[in-house]
Amino acid sequence: MRNYDLIEADTALEIVLKHVYPLSPQMVTTFEGLDLVLAQEVMAQEDLPPFPCSAKDGFAVIAHDTTNPRRLIGEQTAGYIADLRVEMGTCARITTGAPLPPGADAVMMVEYTQEAAGMITLQREVAPGADVRPVGQDIATGQRVLEAGLSIGPQEIGLLASLGYTAVLAHPRPRVGVLSTGDEIVEPDMTPKPGQIRDSNRYTLMAAIQRAGMQPISLGIGSDKQEELMAKIAEGLSTCDALITSGGVSMGKLDLIKPILETEGQVHFGLVNMKPGKPLTFATMRGKPIFALPGFPVSSLVSFELFVRPALLKMSGQRLLLRPRVPATLVETIHGDAWRPEFHRVKLARERGVWMARTTGAQSSGRLLSMVGANGLLVLPKRSQPFVAGETVTAILLDHPETEPYPPSWATA
């Protein structure tokens, strides 16, 4: 195994993002497109509304006709074309959304009319075009309605449906394989024998992948045998767009993964100057990214959040890759780390316009409880003195959507 330089977290992120690319666009059905990134521009092939129609319930009339009362010649409701023609001295009952009958050029709202013995009295004047929605009022044929790069939301799906698009070109949802490793790891429904513990990382990471809008694929648990790990990685690469391994916590274990990555692919870094997550390793193999995360539960989830999630978002074609960072004031004194920058798990609450941070307690890498209820990570520089109550530090908002492209605004600030 090679020796790896200890690199800074910012450098590690830069390297990761340099080695991942948006997945090739594919046709997906419009509804499957929810939360994917559109990879085509969308032009309207037709007008909306496609025919002049009424915006109100009332009577279709000729605006300059001053006959009063005028004769009711029939009714036009929505969904078909009635055999009607409005002429001088006549009008037709019409409902909202119904096509305007030939001859008519305006609609008088029912509220301003009186009806008696088949005759309609208009109680106000009406201007030509009043309460008529002309052809193409909302969308005109040939108009560009959606741009490539947009994240497809409910309104975009509705727009596509209304224009008859049943499928569109989009960057697919990355399929992300997750492999736990370690002879001591057993499935959560097993009773661990002496020396064994249950797998939590795979379930944590798969949930985090799903929350990021990607498709998690379980690759199971790999033992500490090199051939078995190699086979699992090969299997993952053949079916997934990216792989995440984690497991155990031993250097010996990473010793098994790293030689495989070094031989079969290219390792881009193997040590990051941060706490938790120092042994984080990033490689590419057959053009696909592999994240070998440290096995401690907190280390793996924090590493996922800081490095894997932005990479998966870039693979999805997203432009905004990073969560917002804000100044946060400490409610209580917090001990950082004298030797490495620390990502400290906190509960953030906005109080009178200021983000206030409360620690989730002991920050041991094995203590998943330090993530429970956490909605923020403090970015603490290495420092032997404590960060005291009232001090302001940078916090990452973990429950906010990504708002920053890469490089982020704070990189240039």
Place this chain on the structure above:
Amino acid sequence: MRNYDLIEADTALEIVLKHVYPLSPQMVTTFEGLDLVLAQEVMAQEDLPPFPCSAKDGFAVIAHDTTNPRRLIGEQTAGYIADLRVEMGTCARITTGAPLPPGADAVMMVEYTQEAAGMITLQREVAPGADVRPVGQDIATGQRVLEAGLSIGPQEIGLLASLGYTAVLAHPRPRVGVLSTGDEIVEPDMTPKPGQIRDSNRYTLMAAIQRAGMQPISLGIGSDKQEELMAKIAEGLSTCDALITSGGVSMGKLDLIKPILETEGQVHFGLVNMKPGKPLTFATMRGKPIFALPGFPVSSLVSFELFVRPALLKMSGQRLLLRPRVPATLVETIHGDAWRPEFHRVKLARERGVWMARTTGAQSSGRLLSMVGANGLLVLPKRSQPFVAGETVTAILLDHPETEPYPPSWATA
């Protein structure tokens, strides 16, 4: 059909939330629990770690033993119990996560040792307990680790897995039926005949339901026949927890829905003083909420966001029901409505610490384009004078998670 009073939007929301309740908790598998609200407290039935284990790669030793070098008696890796006992003058090789052999009470990191001819030299002193993770360090048996009411995220799923919980009690994902109505509405893959348009609302609403973390159920398109609508609503009520109808835009159409709701259920309001969305109708039938949304695409989506989504979140057991509201400064002059409060669709961007709002253009209720790219709604009071560039108004952040309980902080401010 009854006549309905025009009520304010705040009152409408209050009425809606008064009539919906969290769904009865059910057992779900841990992984299915992602983003559901936990309906039980979770106690640890065992310790984590379950055995004293090493936090580092190195050598298991007796701390007060000063023998140097000392004899290497074997190796303890993770996952089983080796037949080893560390005694004075000896040590055992150990990997991270491996159980501490009997006799040993500390681990010396490999970095501070030298190995030669089966003998290990310690280059530093080691304190009792050094780099040993004692039983229950992370979690102790009987400890309450999760509280009822918590939204289950990746870390909670990992925690449950590590404690052997394969299922938990949670409020289920509401099943929400969506019915489009109107003789003029056809499926998006059809070519509309004269007088017809394609359905967009059902797809928009189903996507919005999915994004809210609920389960959308398509009830198809109902024609303007009362018996057919009644049958569709009955079908929806038998399989869903809540119903949404929308369709066409005609008063005549709501005339069909409202009498059904009045006869078979209870209508709580039928007119709201807002733009878009004035004809919004809310009823309960057989204890389930029914939202009869106006048919214009923008009206239905804005109504969903303001009234249906908070209701569905409450049904999911969530405590935070409302999106954040912030002051936003207008980049350009915007025309509101002289007669009704308007929810104006905008693009919001944070610039030098201030939310800046740009309109999405013409705010016609039929123009779904006014929602494309919109990430905010301005809450504009009714006013005949325009809202001028530089003016500050209240904005709802549509792409932010809910941060407010009901009643929200601004209700008491």
